Amino acid sequence: MDDQAIPLDAETKAVEMPEDHREELRLWLRLLTCTTLIEGEVRSRLRERFDVTLPRFDLMAQLDKVPEGMTLSDLSKRMMVSNGNLTGLVDRLVASGHIVRTASPTDRRASVIRLTETGRAEFRAMAAEHEHWIAELFGDLTEKDRSELMHLLGKTKLSARRAIQGEGQ
Amino acid sequence: MDDQAIPLDAETKAVEMPEDHREELRLWLRLLTCTTLIEGEVRSRLRERFDVTLPRFDLMAQLDKVPEGMTLSDLSKRMMVSNGNLTGLVDRLVASGHIVRTASPTDRRASVIRLTETGRAEFRAMAAEHEHWIAELFGDLTEKDRSELMHLLGKTKLSARRAIQGEGQ
DNA sequence: GGAATTTATTTTAAGCTTAAAATAACTGGC
DNA sequence: GCCAGTTATTTTAAGCTTAAAATAAATTCC
Numbered sequence: 001m002d003d004q005a006i007p008l009d010a011e012t013k014a015v016e017m018p019e020d021h022r023e024e025l026r027l028w029l030r031l032l033t034c035t036t037l038i039e040g041e042v043r044s045r046l047r048e049r050f051d052v053t054l055p056r057f058d059l060m061a062q063l064d065k066v067p068e069g070m071t072l073s074d075l076s077k078r079m080m081v082s083n084g085n086l087t088g089l090v091d092r093l094v095a096s097g098h099i100v101r102t103a104s105p106t107d108r109r110a111s112v113i114r115l116t117e118t119g120r121a122e123f124r125a126m127a128a129e130h131e132h133w134i135a136e137l138f139g140d141l142t143e144k145d146r147s148e149l150m151h152l153l154g155k156t157k158l159s160a161r162r163a164i165q166g167e168g169q
Numbered sequence: 170m171d172d173q174a175i176p177l178d179a180e181t182k183a184v185e186m187p188e189d190h191r192e193e194l195r196l197w198l199r200l201l202t203c204t205t206l207i208e209g210e211v212r213s214r215l216r217e218r219f220d221v222t223l224p225r226f227d228l229m230a231q232l233d234k235v236p237e238g239m240t241l242s243d244l245s246k247r248m249m250v251s252n253g254n255l256t257g258l259v260d261r262l263v264a265s266g267h268i269v270r271t272a273s274p275t276d277r278r279a280s281v282i283r284l285t286e287t288g289r290a291e292f293r294a295m296a297a298e299h300e301h302w303i304a305e306l307f308g309d310l311t312e313k314d315r316s317e318l319m320h321l322l323g324k325t326k327l328s329a330r331r332a333i334q335g336e337g338q
Numbered sequence: 339g340g341a342a343t344t345t346a347t348t349t350t351a352a353g354c355t356t357a358a359a360a361t362a363a364c365t366g367g368c
Numbered sequence: 369g370c371c372a373g374t375t376a377t378t379t380t381a382a383g384c385t386t387a388a389a390a391t392a393a394a395t396t397c398c
Contacts, residue, residue, distance in 0.1 A: 021304035030322045035204040037329045109346045109393045135190035140328035149321040153199045159309035160206045278376045
């Protein structure tokens with residue numbers, strides 16, 4: 001058999017030792033914990049303070065950024081949720097008077113969603129408090145911490161996108 | 170009125186100018202995006218590759234760490250989900266033969282949940298692949314990136330916990 | 339211009355998730 | 369030993385979420 005002593009180069013990893021990735025796993029679990037913690041707290045405060053659900057708040061946040069409104073497909077991509085999910089969410093927000101659906105003038109398949117004046121006013125009041133909550137939740141991080149974290153999460157986002165895109169090839 | 174000119178110290182922020190926290194908000198949104206991206210991909214691969222849902226995988230992951238099993242309350246805390254949620258999840262995993270419920274010998278209110286041999290074997294096969302997926306998703310981060318991110322997320326976790334605990338006072 | 343494909347949305351079925359209320363059992367103080 | 373308060377779990381109602389199939393309209397390619 002080919003088991004003569006390897007002269008040099010014991011460091012080349014051509015032998016393919018089964019590397020473990022526990023470190024990456026711990027990193028992922030910690031990322032998930034942070035998000036779950038913060039998301040849960042925000043959800044709870046939105047409910048207590050404004051009697052609104054987090055998905056509704058998120059949807060309104062997207063619409064507030066684009067006064068002319070957008071289609072369900074646009075919303076779906078921005079919010080990273082399924083199309084079917086949006087149908088019901090939009091229906092409920094229309095029923096509560098926060099948004100309106102109008103037929104797209106250029107595409108008879110699509111509808112365009114916009115905030116109503118009431119919806120916008122209510123959203124902005126909520127968003128102002130929401131921003132303080134977030135600042136408080138991240139309050140123990142220094143300016144430098146935040147900027148480094150922002151940068152590292154930017155890298156993470158790109159890395160994940162690359163890994164997700166790449167598989168489809 | 171007490172509006173005589175302030176002599177020095179124009180930098181003391183006693184005037185309470187309405188500071189904005191857009192930076193923290195962007196940080197939170199980026200954190201959320203990273204988690205959503207990765208979670209969605211893991212969910213999708215678990216379904217395609219093993220026909221299992223993410224919550225079931227997560228539950229089994231907790232149980233795999235503690236061979237003697239644990240109560241629903243323990244699981245609830247570790248997974249950071251509501252108690253009511255677990256009742257149904259556990260029922261489905263019992264029905265599929267992955268876990269068993271046994272009465273707690275010391276507390277007649279509680280039941281103890283454990284992986285079955287089948288459940289453990291299936292979980293470990295899934296976990297091995299899962300670990301590779303995570304490594305791939307974080308693949309563009311250097312060793313240093315990962316260690317810094319781990320550290321900053323540790324700070325974030327503590328900060329959020331402090332903010333959440335503190336409110337209840 | 340018509341067929342094939344893509345895109346926008348809805349529907350369906352199943353499962354997940356929460357909050358809140360209800361049950362039941364445990365624990366501590368008297 | 370009993371009462372009050374706490375803890376473990378389940379139930380309920382409502383809403384969220386996904387994947388997959390269905391529908392309908394737009395686009396692309398001969």
